[in-house]
Amino acid sequence: DAGITQSPRHKVTETGTPVTLRCHQTENHRYMYWYRQDPGHGLRLIHYSYGVKDTDKGEVSDGYSVSRSKTEDFLLTLESATSSQTSVYFCAISYSEGTDTQYFGPGTRLTVL
């Protein structure tokens, strides 16, 4: 998985609780992305980062925030989890932006009860 780890790999939580997912890379790639994958929707971009402390929203950013204080770490936070955020979350990295190949982590399966 191209030097990308995600933690936790599985999490079950209750509605209204805060949740933070971590993505860690050892490739020193500048660009990092958070996606969610749901049946019938494919991968949808939540947020992405183009450098330390530089982030931007994706197409499904409502209810999510991100932070990147170091090149290697990109955190995704659900401030108050809802059942609609039950999904599989993938982190990805790329050397350059836009059209470059993205390398994906192993995913985090999140269930919000």
Place this chain on the structure above:
Amino acid sequence: KNQVEQSPQSLIILEGKNCTLQCNYTVSPFSNLRWYKQDTGRGPVSLTIMTFSENTKSNGRYTATLDADTKQSSLHITASQLSDSASYICVVSAKYTGRRALTFGSGTRLQVQP
């Protein structure tokens, strides 16, 4: 709105048989098209990348084709193996940068049976 549609949604074939997966897109301006393979419980992995000028590209038993005029791509798998069981995702890149550049298809789930 940029869109990528894949067909069929799912496919079951017998080991050793060939199959073809389809991808139609309406992404503009077009930059490149990738096919990713996603094994169950894992992240997608890039199989091939095709630019506007490329018609065919092979990666082992996988051959991708691109018709930029009709905005269609196909992924042909030859002599299928059980390990080919996975989802195959078509991803099209537009020629602008940033978060809007990639459009993902919803994938074709392939099951190869012995």
